[in-house]
Structure formats: C-alpha cells, structure tokens
Amino acid sequence: MPLLLVSEQLAKLPGIGIKSAGRLAYHILNMPLEQVEEFSETILKARKSVNFCKCCQNFTEKEICSLCSDQQRNRKIICVVESPKDVAAFERSGGFEGVYHVLHGLLSPADNVAPEDIRIRELMSRLSGDIDEVIMATNPTIEGETTASYISRLIKPLGIKVTRLAYGLPAGSTLEYADEVTLQRALENRNEL
16 A cells, blocks of 8 residues: 555654654645655665765865865864764854864664774774864764774874764753763763853
C-alpha cells in the first residue's frame, strides 16, 4: 500500500515518529502531483549537489566551503563539532571566528560507532599545520564526552592546546529548575567577576 510505504520512509527521518510520518504521508498523497514532483526533485537535486568540504568536512556545493575559503577566519583555532547543524548554530551566534571540523557522528561502542566511522583521521591530518588550539564542542552526552576525551588524548602529544566548551546555567534560567549535573558544571566552570 503506497500510504504505508511513504509512512515507513518518512519515519526514518530523525524526530519523526510513526504517527507524524502517517500524517505527513497523508498530506503528501493529497498534494497535487506537480507539487509532489517538485518536492521530490528539490530534495534529490539538493542531495546530489551537496558534498563534504575537503578541509572541514562540512556540507558544501563546492570543493572547499565558504567558511574554509574565508581569509578573515582564524585558521589557528579549530572547533570540532558533531554535525553540520552545529556549525550553523555557532555561525548564528556570531561569536566564533576560527574554522571548524565536522565529525559526522560521535563514538558510541553501544551503537558500534568506532573512530574509523567518523572523521577523526581527517581532523588529525589538519593538525600538521600551524594550529594553536582545538576546541572540543561536542554535546555533553556520554558519547560527546567519550569522543572529546578520545580526540583530546590523540592531540595532546602534538603540543596543541585542547579545550572544551564550558557548561552551566543557560542565560535567563532560574536555579530552582536546574538539574544537579547542570548546577555542578556551573560551579566547576565559574568565572571571576
């Protein structure tokens, strides 16, 4: 049945459960055929035109992405992130002027994700140049911490400074709603006024 097949494919997307996939499938099957064709052609065209930057592994339509091509960026500082959407988040903040490296995943023995399954080798090959600092900007999850620790151990013998993003209370939050781990991290990463 076409509805079931469309639902199964949509349910493969992150954050889409079976009920949401079903609603989306009904919507797509109710769309005019021309709109469905345009929708699917747009996705296919985008996927075919996007590849990985040869330098940072971010998504790009060119050989080298616009961030790596930007001569104004500080190439001595590399911010290591899990995915391209993390690069987008940093760029929206406007506070980072270095370059990035996208791992396309995190180490996870439980999910059989080993170092060779993510872009660690490509990161290490970038460190032969003039690099002052590598910022580990993986999420504060078990996988993120494991990945940051593993990569840090690889980099330290090279004499390159490895830092980790600070964790703590988000701006505008209240202490009473913060969990214990967040409060502990906020205390550990406190700054002098």
